[in-house]
Structures are given as C-alpha cells and as structure tokens.
Amino acid sequence: MKDHYNIKQAAEVIGVSTKTVRKRIQSGELPAVWEDRGKGMSQWWIPMGAVQAAATTLEAIPVTRHLSPVEVAQMIQNAVREAVQQELENFREDMEIRSDQRDKKLMEAIRAIQEERRNQSAKPWWKKMLKS
Numbered sequence: 001m002k003d004h005y006n007i008k009q010a011a012e013v014i015g016v017s018t019k020t021v022r023k024r025i026q027s028g029e030l031p032a033v034w035e036d037r038g039k040g041m042s043q044w045w046i047p048m049g050a051v052q053a054a055a056t057t058l059e060a061i062p063v064t065r066h067l068s069p070v071e072v073a074q075m076i077q078n079a080v081r082e083a084v085q086q087e088l089e090n091f092r093e094d095m096e097i098r099s100d101q102r103d104k105k106l107m108e109a110i111r112a113i114q115e116e117r118r119n120q121s122a123k124p125w126w127k128k129m130l131k132s
Helices: 007-014 018-027 048-056 069-121 125-131
Strands: 033-035 043-047
Touching: 007 018, 007 043, 007 048, 018 043, 043 048
Parallel strands: none
Antiparallel strands: 033 043
C-alpha cells in the first residue's frame, strides 16, 4: 500500500518497538488495515498520517539500544551494591540507637548501685554487720 506503513516501518518512524505499535493498533490508538494475503504473508497497514501524528506526540517511549550481558551484569551489580549499602546504613543507624539505649540503661544501673553503696556507707558499722 502506497500511503501506508507496515508495523516495522511505523515503529521506526514513531520511535517505539513493534510490540508497542501492535498494542496501539489493538487498543485503537492507531488505525490500521489488515491485509490478508494468506500463507503467512498477512500484515497490518497503518496510514502515514496516523503514524506521523503518533510520531509527534510525546507519550511514546523511545526504543533504547540493546544492552550486552556485561552491561546488564554491571547494572545488576550496581543496583545490588546500592541496596546493600543502604541496608548497611540502616543497620548502623539502628545499632547506634540500640547501643545508646543500652548505655543509658547501664548508666542508670550503675547510678543505682552507687546510690545504694552511698546509703550503706552512711549507716553505722553495727547496722552494716547485723544486715550481712
């Protein structure tokens, strides 16, 4: 068809994947004509005007380049590293809070013991002997 694009051509013009073009045809966002030529030769044809209009809208997500396995591995490694660092930071903060609480309880216990000893030393010697 002269004034129509096939799915691959429309995807290139719009700057999206062929899957996105198929989804838009299915949802009715892009008008298309189905040409049934039989024996696996059938295809969708999208009017050029509709493709041009879709290419000017900003809602399309551009097709990005394919990533190599090494790049994917590096991205995963970086994401895991960031997550682990955040978890470690949260753990450190939690440990600081808990150690501060523990130190506070220990200081209270030490003060209570010291106060008890002061009270005992203020007693006469015979009261200390009789209590023991």
